[in-house]
Amino acid sequence: MQQPENVILFPKWRNVLEEESLAALKARRFEEALEKLNKLLSYQVNSYEIISGKLICLIELGRYKEAQEICEDVLQQKDKYYYHYLHIYLTVLFQTNQYDLLMEQVEEEFEKQELPAVLKEQFDQLYEMSSKMKADVVVEHTTAYLDDLEQAIAAKDYQKQWRLIEELRRTKSEPTRNVLALLAADNIHPVIKTAIIVWLQDIEYEETVEIHKWGKNIQLKPQAIGDIHNHALAREILLLISDLEQKNPTLHELLKQLLYHYIYVRFPILPANKEAESIATALKAIGTKYLNIHDRLGKEQQNINDYIEEIEQCETLYSSVIEES
Known part of the structure; x- marks a missing residue:
């Protein structure tokens, strides 16, 4: 004391x-x-x-x-x-083994240009050693993650697959041909395919990949399809439900979450922007039902049943893999 x-x-x-x-x-x-x-x-x-x-x-x-x-x-x-x-x-x-933090600190000191000459050489050596050790650790971890991913796919453990892909993304590992082949495989969960695409975008993967998803086959470059968090369709739908932010903040937050999950599961094969209004209406119908809010839609309800079904299906698919606190 x-x-x-x-x-x-x-x-x-x-x-x-x-x-x-x-x-x-x-x-x-x-x-x-x-x-x-x-x-x-x-x-x-x-x-x-x-x-x-x-x-x-x-x-x-x-x-x-x-x-x-x-x-x-x-x-x-x-x-x-x-x-x-x-x-x-x-x-x-x-x-x-906190190599990232060490390298960041050394870079800051070099930028200040106040480091005594006697220390510069020592810090240079520490930086180089850290860079090498970090690369070795990434390679070691990548090998282990890829082996575990293969086993998780065989076991159909979707949650583990997603966690491993997130680790590979976090460490900026390079995908193997086997990983890229998962995007076109029929037996891979759509959420897992989205996670792989986001990983490829994060590392700025420049090659064209083949994707089979949502009943369609497409070929594209991950860098060419834009950020999942800032897609034009999502922005338009958010604008259509923005009036709820003041009227009913709880409902608004729920609709935003449902929308993100829907976009995530379908990405990168999304509806056309002209369908934004119908999707926004469907989201409101689902949200009011979840929160036991009475809201009459009438004929409008009949026109959006397919969207409601699809959004709820995506919600089930998303929550079956990703657990949110």
């Missing part, structure tokens, strides 16, 4: 604690050294020697998370020991 700020540590006792902590540190008795250093820190004795000593103890004891938090805290102070702490921080990131 930290002592009140007005409690002062007697110089003699402070000197004893500092000497004992240093002796324990040199003798690699890190638990003992950490205990004494924490005692000093509780009395606001927070010199560079004390803090760096504690960081060494934490790293040697494998308590990297605590060391990282302390580094991130002291780096905010930007005092004369900034680069000493920064070097320790980068070491912690490297030891814990």
Whole structure:
């Protein structure tokens, strides 16, 4: 527990604690050294020697998370020991395989152009090593994910398939021919095909792919079909239901969710923009039914039954694969 700020540590006792902590540190008795250093820190004795000593103890004891938090805290102070702490921080990131964060931090330091020459070469080496290690990890993980994906497809485990594809997308892995072939396969869930297409868009895949979906066969370049979150059809439908945002926010949010799920399942084979009004009406019919709101549609209801059926089918397909919190 930290002592009140007005409690002062007697110089003699402070000197004893500092000497004992240093002796324990040199003798690699890190638990003992950490205990004494924490005692000093509780009395606001927070010199560079004390803090760096504690960081060494934490790293040697494998308590990297605590060391990282302390580094991130002291780096905010930007005092004369900034680069000493920064070097320790980068070491912690490297030891814990946080290569992206390490590389990002080094890039920021290089951009400032204030890095001492003596450190630049060390940071360059850390950056290169991190880049290589990151690439190795991606290759290793990609192989494992692809093997697991093959097994998940054989087992028809759609949720696992989706999670694995999301991991492959997150790591920006390159798709194999077997993965691309899934887009044209009859036995692959439409949600899984959408996930693959989004993955291809994320990595800016430039080749033409063949897709069999929603009863149609098409060939296209993933980069040419636009962002699933910003499709023209979705924008038009959102405009048609925008009046509900003020009138009934709960209904509006539900319709937005239903619309996104519908677009996601069908993507990239979507209805024509001229069907936006009918789809918007169908969404309202489904939403009012889900929320037990009485809304008379009359003849309009009869004209949108096919859309209602399709949207509800897409909702079932989406929720069978993707679990949202």
